[in-house]
Amino acid sequence: VNAVDTENAEQYSFSRLEKYAKCSYKYWLHYFKPVPRPFTGSVATEAGTVVHTVLDRFADPNGYNRTIPTVELLNHYWYERLKAEGIESAFYDLLALAHDYNNLLLRATFEYTGPDRIRDSNGKVSKQFRKTPDWNAAYSQLAIDARSRAINDVAARVMLPNEKTGVLEPAVWAHVQLTEVFAKSYRHLQNYRDTMGWLTMYVLEMPISRDKKQNRVNTVYYPGTNIEFTGFIDVIALDQSGAIYVIDHKTNKDKPDSNKVAHWEQLIIYGWAMHQIWGVYPKYMGINWLGDPAQLVVAEFDPALIPGALQRAMGRIRGVQHNLFIQHNPTDYNNACYNKYSEDNACEYLSLCHPRFAKAVGLYVPTWEVSTV
Ligand code: SF4
Numbered sequence: 001v002n003a004v005d006t007e008n009a010e011q012y013s014f015s016r017l018e019k020y021a022k023c024s025y026k027y028w029l030h031y032f033k034p035v036p037r038p039f040t041g042s043v044a045t046e047a048g049t050v051v052h053t054v055l056d057r058f059a060d061p062n063g064y065n066r067t068i069p070t071v072e073l074l075n076h077y078w079y080e081r082l083k084a085e086g087i088e089s090a091f092y093d094l095l096a097l098a099h100d101y102n103n104l105l106l107r108a109t110f111e112y113t114g115p116d117r118i119r120d121s122n123g124k125v126s127k128q129f130r131k132t133p134d135w136n137a138a139y140s141q142l143a144i145d146a147r148s149r150a151i152n153d154v155a156a157r158v159m160l161p162n163e164k165t166g167v168l169e170p171a172v173w174a175h176v177q178l179t180e181v182f183a184k185s186y187r188h189l190q191n192y193r194d195t196m197g198w199l200t201m202y203v204l205e206m207p208i209s210r211d212k213k214q215n216r217v218n219t220v221y222y223p224g225t226n227i228e229f230t231g232f233i234d235v236i237a238l239d240q241s242g243a244i245y246v247i248d249h250k251t252n253k254d255k256p257d258s259n260k261v262a263h264w265e266q267l268i269i270y271g272w273a274m275h276q277i278w279g280v281y282p283k284y285m286g287i288n289w290l291g292d293p294a295q296l297v298v299a300e301f302d303p304a305l306i307p308g309a310l311q312r313a314m315g316r317i318r319g320v321q322h323n324l325f326i327q328h329n330p331t332d333y334n335n336a337c338y339n340k341y342s343e344d345n346a347c348e349y350l351s352l353c354h355p356r357f358a359k360a361v362g363l364y365v366p367t368w369e370v371s372t373v
Contacts, residue, residue: 009226009227009228010226010227010228011209011210011227011228011229011230012222012227012228012229012230012313012316012317012320013229013230013231014229014231014265014266014269014270014313015231015266016031017313017316017317018266020316020319020320021312021316022336023327023328023336023337023347024319024320024324024325025325025326025327025328025353026336026347026349027320027325028325029349029352035352038348038349039175039348040348041172041175041176042176043176043177043180043181043184044184044251046172046176046181047181047184047185047188047251048251050074050077050078050181050185051185051188051189051249051251051290052234052249053077054070054073054074054077054185054189055070055189055249055288055290056204056205057073057077058070058073058194059196059201059204059235060201060204061200061201061202061203061204066194066197070190070192071186071189071190071192074185074186074189074190075095078091078094078182078185079091085155085158085160085171086158087154087155087158090151090154090155090178093147093150093151094151094178094179094182096147097144097147097148097151097179098182098183098186100142100144101142101144101183104118104135104138104139104142104144105129107138108129108130108135109129110125110126110127112125116138118132118134118135118138119132119134120132120134121133121134148177148179151178151179152173152177152178152179155171155173155177155178156170156173156174157170158170158171158173158174159171187292188251188290188291188292188294189290191292191293191294192290192294193293193294195288195294195295195296196235196237196247196288196296198239198240199237199238199239199245200237200238200239201235201237202236202237202238202244203233203235203236204234204235204236205232205233205234206218206232206233206236207230207231207232208220208229208230208231208232208233208270208273208277209228209229209230209231210228210230218277220273220276220277222310222313222314222317223310223314227317229269229273229313231269231270231273233246233248233270233273233274234247234248234249234288235247235248235249235288236274236282243283243284244274244280244281244282244283244284245282245283245284245285245286245298246267246270246271246274246282246284246285246286246301247285247286247287247288247296248264248266248267248270248286248287248288249288249290250287250288250289250290251290252289253291255289255291255295255297256287256289256297257297258297258298258299259299260297261285261286261287261297261298261299262285262299262300262302262305263305264285264287264299265309265312267285267286267287267301268285268301268302268305268306268309269306269309269310269313270285271285271301271303271306272306272309272310275303281301281303282301283300283301284298284299284300284301285298285299285301286298286299327353330350330357331357337350337353337354337357338350338357338361338363340361343361343363346363350363351364351365351366352366
């Protein structure tokens with residue numbers, strides 16, 4: 001590893017180019033910052049980061065953590081994090097809240113046989129979970145909402161120093177609710193079993209071209225250019241025959257099948273980058289899907305898919321280089337601005353790009369003026 005490299009080489013990670021593919025105009029807003037950025041995080045992104053960190057600790061090839069239940073590592077993570085943020089007492093409140101809520105859910109299941117089971121208005125226990133009057137009464141008796149609010153209010157006041165400038169600023173809890181991120185991280189990891197149990201971990205979070213401090217390491221250039229491909233491979237592992245696996249953790253809603261994994265563009269590019277660094281391709285690639293139950297979905301790596309993936313990447317890079325930043329039309333098929341079936345996923349810049357449309361669908365909020373980080 002060299003000393004910090006101050007040379008400002010052109011660099012593109014897979015996710016950066018994916019952003020360009022999704023909406024080139026949004027890419028411009030994001031990286032060229034002509035207007036202050038609205039907060040773009042979410043419960044899912046925050047929980048995803050927590051889950052990644054805990055799984056790295058779990059699978060650490062230099063530790064023995066694979067014998068420890070992930071839920072214990074998760075508890076440790078949360079305790080340490082909240083302590084560092086000065087609100088470790090929130091950890092115990094969160095645990096008590098999660099415990100009560102889980103028990104409440106349990107009481108509403110068909111299998112539960114205790115005397116305090118939750119029934120519907122006909123006194124029956126339904127096979128499918130429903131918010132019956134019984135449920136609502138038990139829910140308010142446990143003061144779930146008020147307890148969540150109390151925890152989130154405390155968390156929303158946490159101030160932390162900015163990593164670069166050292167200036168104190170509100171923690172992420174001012175934008176997303178701590179209770180929701182905590183609960184989501186538990187949903188992903190409380191029943192996690194070692195999906196990669198038969199594999200030996202080789203390297204975790206392997207940097208390509210740059211490490212987290214921007215030191216040059218494992219440099220990979222896009223073919224025929226001096227443009228760096230950057231990224232981190234979540235897991236490189238070996239099976240007992242020595243075959244190499246390149247694996248990425250994903251918290252997506254839908255579990256992919258092996259055909260989808262075989263064509264997973266990010267893994268194809270990582271396989272190509274591995275060949276550039278070590279001179280070998282992986283034999284397999286996998287998505288470690290963190291649903292319930294979690295599952296590692298594996299497919300054979302096919303080098304024949306590399307040229308197409310690289311062409312698409314180069315096409316996006318050329319777009320950036322030629323200043324091709326074009327707005328989507330929110331009524332176009334498959335646009336990235338707005339989806340009437342999933343309004344929560346509307347683009348955070350909708351009001352900026354298409355104020356008239358945003359007003360018409362009731363989503364006009366000048367977010368970039370009032371909520372910036
Ligand atoms: S609102 Fe539409 S055009 Fe504007 S940045 Fe978002 S996706 Fe792109």
